């Protein structure tokens with residue numbers, strides 16, 4: 127099936143992109159890497175929108191050191207996230223995620239901002255930035271604002287972004303001395319979306335746990351986090367299985383996803399123990 131598009135405009139700069147979005151009465155879509163939007167258009171899940179192409183806005187690309195945080199431009203491609211020295215040193219969870227996202231062709235075009243704005247509960251980056259406690263930077267016709275990752279995700283493919291706003295960057299706290307960041311997931315084949323996944327960040331202040339593919343949005347697994355903080359891994363596994371509400375679909379049943387979520391949390395904690403040794 128062919129995509130149905132309501133027009134195409136290449137933005138000259140960020141302001142121009144926001145003007146284009148604002149002029150379309152909610153009938154415009156940002157086009158970044160196109161790796162989720164174009165398939166959705168081909169399946170007619172998105173039709174008739176003006177495509178505002180931001181892919182050449184170099185000011186939205188790259189990683190900078192901001193002191194206690196690193197700032198990742200929203201147009202930074204998956205492949206560049208994976209090999210960036212600042213990310214590998216200060217937020218290795220994101221680099222680990224890149225190793226399991228899709229295939230090389232998709233990682234060469236897909237952007238971290240696109241993956242976060244798309245808010246697919248099966249995607250790795252949304253769960254990672256929530257586990258890391260990132261802050262998102264957004265710009266729209268009324269200026270700029272920041273949103274915590276906790277407040278950004280509203281539901282299945284739904285975020286706090288207004289139709290005329292653009293996600294410009296993501297600030298990620300630098301890992302503390304001794305902090306450990308782990309991602310574990312299960313896929314049918316290499317490069318597939320995960321049937322289930324878990325991110326665990328262990329800091330001096332406690333554990334942060336988020337899940338992939340077990341609900342309609344990325345969320346902190348707070349009951350499991352409390353049990354891990356108390357040193358109770360068995361309790362954390364039980365708590366995690368109780369607090370998630372996984373879907374059943376053609377890839378896996380809810381009960382399988384619930385079971386595997388607990389297995390993945392155990393694997394993540396075993397990896398953390400191994401990294402400590």
Ligand SMILES: Cc1cc2nc3c(=O)[nH]c(=O)nc-3n(C[C@H](O)[C@H](O)[C@H](O)COP(=O)(O)OP(=O)(O)OC[C@H]3O[C@@H](n4cnc5c(N)ncnc54)[C@H](O)[C@@H]3O)c2cc1C
Nearest residue numbers: 156158159160161162163228236237240241243249250293
């Ligand atoms: C076959 C296949 C397998 C895949 N497997 C995986 C996988 O295993 N794991 C995974 O995480 N992902 C996977 N993906 C998705 C891939 O990672 C996408 O690249 C990513 O989700 C979207 O990034 P993009 O830059 O291509 O965004 P686009 O497709 O251009 O946009 C996606 C959505 O976000 C909006 N958007 C994009 N950028 C911004 C912005 N800066 N501000 C506001 N809104 C914006 C768009 O309007 C659109 O609604 C897969 C994709 C394909 C096609």
